[in-house]
Amino acid sequence: MSALLEVRHVSRSFRTTLAVDDASFEVQPGELLGLIGPNGAGKSTLFNLVAGVIAPSSGQILFDGKPIQGWKSHDIARVGVARTFQIPKPYRQLSVIENVMLSAFLREKSIAGARRLAEATLADVGLDAYGGSPASSLTVGLLKRLEVARALAMRPKLVLFDEIMAGLTPTEVGAMTKFVAGLPARGITVIWVEHVLYAIMKTATRMVVVNRGKKIAEGTPTELARHPEVVKAYLGEEMDLA
Numbered sequence: 001m002s003a004l005l006e007v008r009h010v011s012r013s014f015r016t017t018l019a020v021d022d023a024s025f026e027v028q029p030g031e032l033l034g035l036i037g038p039n040g041a042g043k044s045t046l047f048n049l050v051a052g053v054i055a056p057s058s059g060q061i062l063f064d065g066k067p068i069q070g071w072k073s074h075d076i077a078r079v080g081v082a083r084t085f086q087i088p089k090p091y092r093q094l095s096v097i098e099n100v101m102l103s104a105f106l107r108e109k110s111i112a113g114a115r116r117l118a119e120a121t122l123a124d125v126g127l128d129a130y131g132g133s134p135a136s137s138l139t140v141g142l143l144k145r146l147e148v149a150r151a152l153a154m155r156p157k158l159v160l161f162d163e164i165m166a167g168l169t170p171t172e173v174g175a176m177t178k179f180v181a182g183l184p185a186r187g188i189t190v191i192w193v194e195h196v197l198y199a200i201m202k203t204a205t206r207m208v209v210v211n212r213g214k215k216i217a218e219g220t221p222t223e224l225a226r227h228p229e230v231v232k233a234y235l236g237e238e239m240d241l242a
């Protein structure tokens, strides 16, 4: 089976900070890959590179076998990569459904078509009761679901979730974990950055661990829980191990 995503020797620096340092990993279709690492490890930067928010300083990113590094984010979304933002960025003055429709227009040309896709996506994430509400009225938990809906309304093949559990109640974490776990069976491959380790460790099929921009380990959650470098990378970090 050929990889859906291949990150090959990718680096990105910001002035003196080497945020991503020669990172290489692959994601197979149908995987739920957990991407973990301490604060500042370079996880969000990796997502920004894959989604085309920024370009790599060097290295290659292949999606479905095609090099996409340096492409505009809109073109990367079109070939099937969607992402959520660590800090939700809805258009606060628009309603919840209007926010999702803006994503749906990537696939649906008509307003009616975009509305139908947005409605279906809102129902999917359990936000159907909030379609008419202003995005600014949502609680943190609902805002995270809106981020997920905005990504999924692009009908991605690969979705990048950046800390969609942060600020959620334990009940919300449980519901979101179950939802994410179900995505690969629906043909959506997932890379999931999360500090809520217990949720990701029980859900991910495989994990990649980064620290200071470098990949330091990869393996199954069980393998990594025993990996000395992984344990060391987390010592002294304020990780949510609840």
Ligand SMILES: Nc1ncnc2c1ncn2[C@@H]1O[C@H](COP(=O)(O)OP(=O)(O)OP(=O)(O)O)[C@@H](O)[C@H]1O
Binding pocket: 014, 017, 018, 019, 037, 038, 039, 040, 041, 042, 043, 044, 045, 046, 086
């Ligand atoms: N646009 C930018 N300009 C300058 N430095 C940046 C920029 N984006 C990220 N960095 C730096 O790159 C490093 C990696 O940051 P990144 O946000 O990717 O980490 P992270 O693993 O997502 O951390 P967290 O778990 O806290 O979200 C940090 O040192 C950060 O300050």
Ligand SMILES: [Mg+2]
Binding pocket: 043, 044, 045, 086, 162
């Ligand atoms: Mg981050």
